[in-house]
Amino acid sequence: MLTRVNFFLGFALMAVFVLLSLMRVDHSKPNYQVNLGDDMTYSPAYGSFEPNGNFANGRTMQSPVPGTIARGTQLFHFEATPQDAIRAGEELLNPLDINTEEGAASIARGAAAFKIFCVVCHGGDGKGNGPVAQRGFPPPPSLLTGKSKDMKDGQLFHLLTYGQNSMPQFAAQLSSARRWDMINYIRSLQKVENEKPKVETEESKVESDEPAAEQEPPDETETES
Numbered sequence: 001m002l003t004r005v006n007f008f009l010g011f012a013l014m015a016v017f018v019l020l021s022l023m024r025v026d027h028s029k030p031n032y033q034v035n036l037g038d039d040m041t042y043s044p045a046y047g048s049f050e051p052n053g054n055f056a057n058g059r060t061m062q063s064p065v066p067g068t069i070a071r072g073t074q075l076f077h078f079e080a081t082p083q084d085a086i087r088a089g090e091e092l093l094n095p096l097d098i099n100t101e102e103g104a105a106s107i108a109r110g111a112a113a114f115k116i117f118c119v120v121c122h123g124g125d126g127k128g129n130g131p132v133a134q135r136g137f138p139p140p141p142s143l144l145t146g147k148s149k150d151m152k153d154g155q156l157f158h159l160l161t162y163g164q165n166s167m168p169q170f171a172a173q174l175s176s177a178r179r180w181d182m183i184n185y186i187r188s189l190q191k192v193e194n195e196k197p198k199v200e201t202e203e204s205k206v207e208s209d210e211p212a213a214e215q216e217p218p219d220e221t222e223t224e225s
């Protein structure tokens with residue numbers, strides 16, 4: 001009887017050893033997994049950031065061939081200098097007219113992206129009072145009434161591409177198409193601002209008891225160029 005138990009225990013022990021030898025335990029990973037045989041846990045493909053002996057620079061992810069232009073990318077032959085910002089204003093054309101249906105769609109896309117990328121500094125209405133600016137970051141000028149009103153579209157594109165002083169650059173976050181959307185959105189804000197009756201000048205604030213109806217409508221011929 002005893003020998004039969006011993007025989008069984010001996011067999012069980014051997015079975016455990018056989019199973020253990022089949023297991024591959026990866027101690028380098030947290031909650032390490034026990035794999036019986038090959039399964040699909042480990043892909044033979046290289047991870048993007050894994051070292052890779054097949055390339056001279058030892059990386060898996062390779063840079064594009066020099067001179068490669070991604071589809072839909074607009075060529076941009078301008079340096080990050082004030083002179084080239086002016087030149088961009090003269091040479092770069094906005095691909096869309098904001099007064100068309102396509103332009104309206106572009107403005108809508110620009111508005112959505114503005115909420116994500118610009119509101120922190122420029123504020124929801126573009127007046128330069130975003131939360132970051134209210135807590136000590138140099139407040140940006142108003143996009144409604146500031147210099148950007150007189151900048152050409154191409155110069156704004158240059159500004160969004162390279163940044164300006166403490167305004168960060170957005171070439172990496174926003175595709176060129178999205179940067180134009182942004183510019184179209186800013187133009188639409190400026191247009192609305194421009195068409196508002198000019199009620200809030202300093203004088204009108206002082207003598208503001210007058211009913212608003214007496215304010216003169218904005219003069220169409222009066223431009224501030």
Ligand code: HEC
Binds near residue numbers: 138142148159164168
């Ligand atoms: C980190 C804060 C910050 C963010 C985010 C930011 N800006 Fe600015 N922006 C500034 C500052 C500061 C200036 C003023 C730069 C200067 O002094 O020349 C500025 C200037 C500008 C101007 C020129 C205004 C003028 O009158 O000279 C435009 C246009 C502009 N930003 C658009 C944008 C757009 C569009 C976005 C989002 C894609 C954006 N900014 C995101 C801080 C920011």
